[in-house]
Structure formats: C-alpha cells, structure tokens
Amino acid sequence: MKRSDRLVSLTNYFLENPKEHTSLPYFSDKYGAAKSSVSEDLAIVDRVMQEEGIGHLQTLPGASGGVSFIPGYSMENGNRFIAELCTTMEDPARILPGGYLYMSDILGDPRMVNKIGRVLASAFSNLEIDVIMTVATKGIPLAYAVASVLNVPVVIVRRDPRVTEGSSVSINYVSGSSRKIQTMVLPKRSLHDNANVCIIDDFMKAGGTINGMISLLNEFNANVQAIGVLAEADDEEDERVVENYTSLVKITNVDMKQKTIEVHPGNVADRS
Amino acid sequence: MKRSDRLVSLTNYFLENPKEHTSLPYFSDKYGAAKSSVSEDLAIVDRVMQEEGIGHLQTLPGASGGVSFIPGYSMENGNRFIAELCTTMEDPARILPGGYLYMSDILGDPRMVNKIGRVLASAFSNLEIDVIMTVATKGIPLAYAVASVLNVPVVIVRRDPRVTEGSSVSINYVSGSSRKIQTMVLPKRSLHDNANVCIIDDFMKAGGTINGMISLLNEFNANVQAIGVLAEADDEEDERVVENYTSLVKITNVDMKQKTIEVHPGNVADRS
Structure with missing residues (x-):
C-alpha cells in the first residue's frame, strides 16, 4: 500500500480505536510496509491531528512499543x-x-x-x-x-x-x-x-x-x-x-x- | 498544506461529518490547494474507504457540486x-x-x-x-x-x-x-x-x-x-x-x- 493510502487507513483506524495500544509490526504487516515507513506515516498523522486540535498519537518505544491515539479536543x-x-x-x-x-x-x-x-x-x-x-x-x-x-x-x-x-x-x-x-x-x-x-x-x-x-x-x-x-x-x-x-x-x-x-x-x- | 497532510485532515473531516454535502471550494480554501489537487485527494480517500469497507464518497458535479461521505459497512x-x-x-x-x-x-x-x-x-x-x-x-x-x-x-x-x-x-x-x-x-x-x-x-x-x-x-x-x-x-x-x-x-x-x-x-x- 502506498503512503497516501496508508494515511487514510491509519487515520480511520485511530479514530475508530481511541486509547487502544497497537504495535508497529501490526501496521507493517497490514500494509506490507517497512517499520521506518510506518513511523514516518505516524509522525504525519500525529502532527495533523495536533494541528486540527483533535488529539495526538502517543508512542511507546521498546520491544512492547507501539502507538495509541489520545483524543483531545483543543x-x-x-x-x-x-x-x-x-x-x-x-x-x-x-x-x-x-x-x-x-x-x-x-x-x-x-x-x-x-x-x-x-x-x-x-x-x-x-x-x-x-x-x-x-x-x-x-x-x-x-x-x-x-x-x-x-x-x-x-x-x-x-x-x-x-x-x-x-x-x-x-x-x-x-x-x-x-x-x-x-x-x-x-x-x-x-x-x-x-x-x-x-x-x-x-x-x-x-x-x-x-x-x-x-x-x-x-x-x-x-x-x-x-x-x-x-x-x-x-x-x-x-x-x-x-x-x-x-x-x-x-x-x-x-x-x-x-x-x-x-x-x-x-x-x-x-x-x- | 501538503497532500499527505490533507489526506489525514480529509479523512477526519468525512468521518466526523457523514452524509454532509461539502463543496470543493471549501476544501480548496481550507487547504490552500488547487481544485484539481483536492479532486485527486478525494479519489484516494474514496478508494481506500471502499477497500476498507467503511463507506464511499458521493460526488455531485456542477456549480452546486460537492462531495459527501456515505458510510456503509461492507x-x-x-x-x-x-x-x-x-x-x-x-x-x-x-x-x-x-x-x-x-x-x-x-x-x-x-x-x-x-x-x-x-x-x-x-x-x-x-x-x-x-x-x-x-x-x-x-x-x-x-x-x-x-x-x-x-x-x-x-x-x-x-x-x-x-x-x-x-x-x-x-x-x-x-x-x-x-x-x-x-x-x-x-x-x-x-x-x-x-x-x-x-x-x-x-x-x-x-x-x-x-x-x-x-x-x-x-x-x-x-x-x-x-x-x-x-x-x-x-x-x-x-x-x-x-x-x-x-x-x-x-x-x-x-x-x-x-x-x-x-x-x-x-x-x-x-x-x-
């Protein structure tokens, strides 16, 4: 899946699953994309969500690392x-x-x-x-x-x-x-x-x-x-x-x- | 705003405003992007939403033209x-x-x-x-x-x-x-x-x-x-x-x- 498609899919995923912890490999598998590409996607989603005042992505590093969407109305x-x-x-x-x-x-x-x-x-x-x-x-x-x-x-x-x-x-x-x-x-x-x-x-x-x-x-x-x-x-x-x-x-x-x-x-x- | 950012913002917009008719100029103004670029964005959002089985975008042509998100669970x-x-x-x-x-x-x-x-x-x-x-x-x-x-x-x-x-x-x-x-x-x-x-x-x-x-x-x-x-x-x-x-x-x-x-x-x- 291309980056543009992944961004639409990721945005939908986070809005549907607020406060849910998801590992990076889950997204890598789902999209057939390298972890580094997924990380870049997540940075974009995070930035835009913050700019729009609807929340942010919280990233946990390490083996059990992953990301969750924390909704927050500005x-x-x-x-x-x-x-x-x-x-x-x-x-x-x-x-x-x-x-x-x-x-x-x-x-x-x-x-x-x-x-x-x-x-x-x-x-x-x-x-x-x-x-x-x-x-x-x-x-x-x-x-x-x-x-x-x-x-x-x-x-x-x-x-x-x-x-x-x-x-x-x-x-x-x-x-x-x-x-x-x-x-x-x-x-x-x-x-x-x-x-x-x-x-x-x-x-x-x-x-x-x-x-x-x-x-x-x-x-x-x-x-x-x-x-x-x-x-x-x-x-x-x-x-x-x-x-x-x-x-x-x-x-x-x-x-x-x-x-x-x-x-x-x-x-x-x-x-x- | 860049395409990648627009895609995140658009996806969020449509999920928040289902069945709402929005004109293309609204998005052009909001993102400072040409109508043709917005049209391409919308095509991407539409395709991914259909692939994910969560709905589709309905586009109305003409002067009063615009787009609305029709939710539909596959x-x-x-x-x-x-x-x-x-x-x-x-x-x-x-x-x-x-x-x-x-x-x-x-x-x-x-x-x-x-x-x-x-x-x-x-x-x-x-x-x-x-x-x-x-x-x-x-x-x-x-x-x-x-x-x-x-x-x-x-x-x-x-x-x-x-x-x-x-x-x-x-x-x-x-x-x-x-x-x-x-x-x-x-x-x-x-x-x-x-x-x-x-x-x-x-x-x-x-x-x-x-x-x-x-x-x-x-x-x-x-x-x-x-x-x-x-x-x-x-x-x-x-x-x-x-x-x-x-x-x-x-x-x-x-x-x-x-x-x-x-x-x-x-x-x-x-x-x-």
Whole structure:
C-alpha cells in the first residue's frame, strides 16, 4: 500500500480505536510496509491531528512499543463550541414551567452530543477512568459520547429494576430540588470492586441525583474520579450538595415572566 | 498544506461529518490547494474507504457540486461482526429468569454499540430517514449509534412524561409478552408532520413495544420507514405483531434447565 493510502487507513483506524495500544509490526504487516515507513506515516498523522486540535498519537518505544491515539479536543475548538452552545441555549422558547429548560433537541442531535462528549472527555483524559456511569434517561447519550472517546464501558443507573439485568443493588436518596425520597438501582454485574468511575449527566440543579449516584457507588466500593454535566443551574449554588464537578455551561437568571435566560460557559473553560 | 497532510485532515473531516454535502471550494480554501489537487485527494480517500469497507464518497458535479461521505459497512465486515456477536451472546451465563438474556455488557460497550449501529445504518442507508426513534432505556445507545452514521436526530419515547420536555402526546398499548396495558409518551415538539422515521430497539419478543411506537407515530402523522433491532427472540414468531423489521441476531432455543442457548445471524444477513 502506498503512503497516501496508508494515511487514510491509519487515520480511520485511530479514530475508530481511541486509547487502544497497537504495535508497529501490526501496521507493517497490514500494509506490507517497512517499520521506518510506518513511523514516518505516524509522525504525519500525529502532527495533523495536533494541528486540527483533535488529539495526538502517543508512542511507546521498546520491544512492547507501539502507538495509541489520545483524543483531545483543543481549548480553542472546545471554547468555540461552548460559545455556540450558550447562544443556542439562550433561546427564550426553551423555558419550561418550573424554570426547566427544553434541551431535547440538543440532546437529540448526535453531532452535538458527540462534541459535548469530546469536550468532557478531554477534560478527563489525564484521569484513570474504568467506566462511565449515568442515570436514565437524558444522561445516556452524553455518557456514551464520553465513553466512546475514552474507550471505556457505560453503566446505567435506573429508577426501577428490570428483569433483564439480573440481581441488583438499590439505594434511596433525597432529590435535591423536589425533596422527595427516590430509589436508584444498579445491576450487581455492572461494576467490579474498586472501579474508577466518571459520572456524567445532562443537568445539575442542587445535585441530589448525582449525590445519589455517589452513594450508590459507595455500595460498590467504587471511586468517583470525575463528575461531568452539560449544564448546571447557577441559582441553586447555595443548596448544592456536590463539589468538584465539571460543567460545559451555566444557566443563570431564568426569568419566567420576562421570558429571558442567560447561559454562560461553565467551569470547564477555567481548566487548562 | 501538503497532500499527505490533507489526506489525514480529509479523512477526519468525512468521518466526523457523514452524509454532509461539502463543496470543493471549501476544501480548496481550507487547504490552500488547487481544485484539481483536492479532486485527486478525494479519489484516494474514496478508494481506500471502499477497500476498507467503511463507506464511499458521493460526488455531485456542477456549480452546486460537492462531495459527501456515505458510510456503509461492507457485507464482509458486517457478517464477521455478527458472527462474533453470536458467539459472545451464546454464553449460558447470560440466561436470566423468564428466558431473558443479560446483554447490558454488550450494550454498555461503546465500540460494540457503534459497530451494531453501523451495520443497521448500512442496511437503511438507501432509505429516506429524517429521524431515529427509540424507547427508553436500552435502545437509546443503539439509536444514537445509528443516528450518528445517518446524521439525523434521535427522539426518545418514554413510559412516563417529564416536566423538562413540555407538552406531550401519549398512547396506551398492550405489551406483547406480558399482556399488560402500558403507556408511551412523546413530547409534541419532537417530530414534525410527515416525518420519515426509523425505529430502533435492542430486543424484540412478540413486538408489542415496537407496535406501540408505530401507533404513537400515527398520532404524529409520521411514516415508519424502517425497524431495526439488535436481537429478536425466534420462539415468539407465531405471536409476532410486527413485520418488516431488520434484526442483527436471532435468539433461539433458550433452555433454562440445560442452561443452553442458540444465537444465529438475524435477517440483516439476508439482505444484499
């Protein structure tokens, strides 16, 4: 295979297999090319990926040497996307009774979801994460988008146990905004002991639901490594029960009467 | 930008923007390259993508001419993946009470989910599809995987209405296997009139749930263009209320006593 063909094939391979360690001989065999040629190919792919702000190739030397693609959305790409997101979300037609915001169109657009996932995954790319956890329903697409980039599995907490998941562990928790006692369930098979978990959800007000997930993780002896949300409601900061989270956007000053709303970049923009 | 760099950048662009029509001048400007050079680049990308069995570039000539990437998983790639899936699913440890099968590990693995999505999307790539519809919870990741490939939005039917989605339409339906009357809800804003819909779900026994979704779509004057499921339970064929569906695998002969199970390729393998 010629270099030009190899570059197309390699780019596709890395995007499909993020964070996967692959040896140089694998590529030499696949393409019938010398290791030195493959090394040159990899240098080109690495450089262009960095220039485009989508990630880089990590090379390990030695006998067990090889290469893996580390996805990373550049701050520039990330901030531009967050600014667009703020504008989209400030549309007054989104305001629903109770100060909630209609976001189903954003969460229903796979390309939006994939970009949100990339920004969150980039914020967590230096952490050791074994699994992404979310709660049904709205957080699910975001959880998969983050998990696709970090190449780890997703576990889904439910509010009702299902026969199709086997035995499960459940806890009760107090919902932050409604002060109601609710139940959360996670199948026993979902998590191994001492798993490093990243919690992802779409929206955080006081943080009761996320706090519930943390309690549930304690039952599994798991470690909460990171918490990422698409949007946080700034108004509830006094009552917030969760700390150390990463948000893409912050919703403030929802005025039901005037039908106005402000959306600002969340704390993910503060990270470097 | 040199050809080698452009090839990496173009491959990334097309994989990120499937089914999106882009004009040649856009690439000429972006790369500072002559249109003829870009055309040659595109020919290389197209050829390699076809050889790798991941899709092809569709070029439209003329003033409004341009190019779009049509993802398509080759039959060879698809059948190899389905064969692996059958082996994975035949593990007797998956058998749960009631003849259900534990599939949360498969549905929790983003790479598995993305491959399932690619096979289903390839089966539907010639149809006009405006939106993917699924029902909470397990179908959601599959729906997004298909939607990412076809570059269309996802709408999620719920069993309970939520305050965060505005006004909604609900129907009652009879669950095929349990014969219970259940409710399904879809927010009014989710679908426009005459939308062309593809229904995606993880598992189909008698098909009551999918039939419910079809009834709900009638309320929205929508057209059901395709139905795709990961797994169908073959034993329920006599009672099946849904026709014209596409399945990746078919589960047969679940023997609770002997702890055995057979999984065969579904009808997607019959298509060409």
